[in-house]
Amino acid sequence: MNTALFVLRAKQLGLTLNELDELDEGFVLDLIIESGNDNETYQRVASQSDFDNF
Numbered sequence: 001m002n003t004a005l006f007v008l009r010a011k012q013l014g015l016t017l018n019e020l021d022e023l024d025e026g027f028v029l030d031l032i033i034e035s036g037n038d039n040e041t042y043q044r045v046a047s048q049s050d051f052d053n054f
Helices: 003-012 017-022 025-037 048-053
Strands: none
Touching (some): 003 025
16 A cells, blocks of 8 residues: 555545544554445354353
């Protein structure tokens, strides 16, 4: 990912340049990745019994 793509994705998330100055790169990358997961559908969601068995 180059700088232009990074800034483009950040702007698509609604971040301003001032906000980008205050946030570290890793946090912004996490936001970008998580926004990509918003449209995913998952076959099954873990229940409390799944967590208990884990």
